[in-house]
Amino acid sequence: MDASQSNDRNPNPNPRGNNGNSITSSTPVWPTIDGPLGLTEDDSLSYARKFYQFGFALLPFLWAVNCFYFWPVLRHSASFPRIRHYVLGSAVGFAVFTVVLLSWALTFAIGGEHLFGSVWDKLVMYNVAERLGLTGWS
Amino acid sequence: MAQNQRPASILDTLGEEIVRIITPVSICMLMVVILVSILSLDDSSSSSAMPTIATIAYSETGSDSSWDKFMGALLNSLVFVAVVTAVTFILVLLFYLRCTNFLKIYLGFSAFVVLAFMGGEIALFLFEKFSFPIDCVTFLVILYNFAVVGVLAVFISKMAILVTQAYLVVIGMLVAYWFTLLPEWTTWVLLVAMALYDLAAVLLPVGPLRLLVELAISRDEDIPALVYEARPVAHHDSGSRDGVVRRRVWSERRNVLHDSGGDVNSNAILSGNAGSNLNSGVVLSVASGHNDTRLAGAEEGRVVEANAELSAPLIDRRMNDNMHRQEEDGTSENLLLEGIGLGSTGAIKLGLGDFIFYSVLVGRAAMYDFMTVYACYLAIVAGLGVTLMLLAFYQKALPALPVSIMLGVLFYLLTRLLLEVFVVQCSMNLVMF
Numbered sequence: 001m002d003a004s005q006s007n008d009r010n011p012n013p014n015p016r017g018n019n020g021n022s023i024t025s026s027t028p029v030w031p032t033i034d035g036p037l038g039l040t041e042d043d044s045l046s047y048a049r050k051f052y053q054f055g056f057a058l059l060p061f062l063w064a065v066n067c068f069y070f071w072p073v074l075r076h077s078a079s080f081p082r083i084r085h086y087v088l089g090s091a092v093g094f095a096v097f098t099v100v101l102l103s104w105a106l107t108f109a110i111g112g113e114h115l116f117g118s119v120w121d122k123l124v125m126y127n128v129a130e131r132l133g134l135t136g137w138s
Numbered sequence: 139m140a141q142n143q144r145p146a147s148i149l150d151t152l153g154e155e156i157v158r159i160i161t162p163v164s165i166c167m168l169m170v171v172i173l174v175s176i177l178s179l180d181d182s183s184s185s186s187a188m189p190t191i192a193t194i195a196y197s198e199t200g201s202d203s204s205w206d207k208f209m210g211a212l213l214n215s216l217v218f219v220a221v222v223t224a225v226t227f228i229l230v231l232l233f234y235l236r237c238t239n240f241l242k243i244y245l246g247f248s249a250f251v252v253l254a255f256m257g258g259e260i261a262l263f264l265f266e267k268f269s270f271p272i273d274c275v276t277f278l279v280i281l282y283n284f285a286v287v288g289v290l291a292v293f294i295s296k297m298a299i300l301v302t303q304a305y306l307v308v309i310g311m312l313v314a315y316w317f318t319l320l321p322e323w324t325t326w327v328l329l330v331a332m333a334l335y336d337l338a339a340v341l342l343p344v345g346p347l348r349l350l351v352e353l354a355i356s357r358d359e360d361i362p363a364l365v366y367e368a369r370p371v372a373h374h375d376s377g378s379r380d381g382v383v384r385r386r387v388w389s390e391r392r393n394v395l396h397d398s399g400g401d402v403n404s405n406a407i408l409s410g411n412a413g414s415n416l417n418s419g420v421v422l423s424v425a426s427g428h429n430d431t432r433l434a435g436a437e438e439g440r441v442v443e444a445n446a447e448l449s450a451p452l453i454d455r456r457m458n459d460n461m462h463r464q465e466e467d468g469t470s471e472n473l474l475l476e477g478i479g480l481g482s483t484g485a486i487k488l489g490l491g492d493f494i495f496y497s498v499l500v501g502r503a504a505m506y507d508f509m510t511v512y513a514c515y516l517a518i519v520a521g522l523g524v525t526l527m528l529l530a531f532y533q534k535a536l537p538a539l540p541v542s543i544m545l546g547v548l549f550y551l552l553t554r555l556l557l558e559v560f561v562v563q564c565s566m567n568l569v570m571f
Binding site for chain 1: 258259262265266269270271272273274275276277279282283284286287290296297298299300301369370
């Protein structure tokens with residue numbers, strides 16, 4: 001009776017039965033940040049891979065979402081070896097892209113006219129919007 | 139024997155669930171109020187707004203008499219409601235003819251349009267207002283990222299819950315902001331008209347939303363729709379009922395509705411795409427949870443049952459069961475619409491149209507003064523509470539607009555006409571406040 005009770009009381013059944021982890025171990029069972037509401041490990045692999053591949057279409061935000069979604073994988077990277085590869089790749093890609101984009105944006109914003117000359121006025125967004133009449137709508 | 143924690147009171151569980159649905163509604167309203175107050179234009183310039191379906195019959199100008207404005211607004215609203223009804227019936231027809239793929243593509247497309255174009259426009263307004271020196275390359279990259287990930291969040295059933303919820307709130311906010319650009323009288327009459335339409339469409343037996351829900355129930359399918367689904371509250375009972383967490387009375391009742399292990403979930407969504415790229419409609423969602431089977435399955439180690447847990451609002455409920463006949467797997471997204479119901483595990487679902495119209499009401503109130511904002515916010519939250527109670531009582535999909543909108547409009551009028559005078563006089567004479 002005790003065994004069945006403890007079973008019932010466990011809200012997180014360990015799907016990775018061959019892991020050999022006891023219930024008291026701190027290894028996370030679920031690779032997603034949603035825990036039991038998220039994906040199983042197999043689904044996670046395909047999701048992580050797809051996010052990683054799609055991120056190459058100039059979508060660093062997708063990489064960031066990938067890292068956020070599989071945060072437990074990053075934290076306990078030893079227990080999800082297959083997923084970890086994609087999530088780490090996404091993290092690296094996001095970091096690189098952010099550095100590049102941020103440096104360009106900051107150069108543009110801080111440099112301003114001194115650095116760019118007249119091109120600055122042509123590139124800045126609110127002028128572009130005005131030229132193309134994008135905000136003339138309202 | 140381990141000591142039991144004090145048993146979760148009704149405040150913990152029920153209160154938590156209500157908070158989880160009121161929080162995103164409040165965030166949406168707050169953001170719309172902020173946007174409206176930052177970007178507020180004077181009435182004279184906004185009255186010549188872009189032609190939309192909602193202003194096709196009559197464009198309000200500042201010089202008309204009140205009666206003219208009212209009649210014009212009434213005409214506008216009738217046209218709008220007629221268009222929405224027509225589109226909803228088309229939706230019912232398409233769903234009846236099983237064109238689910240088309241509906242999903244349409245859903246993704248409208249989400250993209252809202253995020254990219256409306257979101258881009260509003261971002262441009264903000265940048266212009268603050269003279270923020272962003273260049274077009276960066277802007278385009280960021281906008282592109284934002285829009286594409288948003289479409290994915292809406293499309294994919296198993297995206298991170300937080301991301302999906304955030305994007306739904308953002309979509310609601312953007313659409314609501316655009317609605318506040320309508321002329322004033324038209325907005326108010328439109329709100330009341332949509333509340334009445336919601337009531338009719340959901341409760342009347344001939345209403346399109348009710349037809350949609352019944353169709354979905356009878357076929358055991360999901361309707362693609364944008365629906366915000368709150369995260370389910372985990373009840374950590376002391377295992378007295380072998381871990382079946384949902385102690386909600388109304389979840390158990392659905393046993394009769396579906397076959398063993400099945401999870402009947404139907405989300406009716408209404409989608410009327412008005413000319414102003416708006417999705418509005420009434421959503422009902424009727425969901426049933428069959429927690430026993432789910433949990434039992436989980437205990438057997440069948441991981442597929444884990445998917446049954448309520449997560450992203452766009453989850454395809456059928457995925458989790460042993461129902462084998464779903465054609466598409468996991469991508470029936472819930473589109474937006476108004477209406478309130480229960481998710482498959484008992485969590486509360488609220489259609490995105492409800493978010494939108496609540497925020498429109500509060501945004502319009504913000505265009506007058508913040509006092510009306512506070513009054514209308516309280517009225518809407520109270521109305522939402524009443525609707526949730528009715529939901530608990532009737533245990534079927536209900537329209538979430540009527541009570542809140544009626545209370546909101548009433549409080550707006552009372553505040554504007556009566557309370558403001560009182561408060562201003564008191565403040566000026568340093569009596570109170």
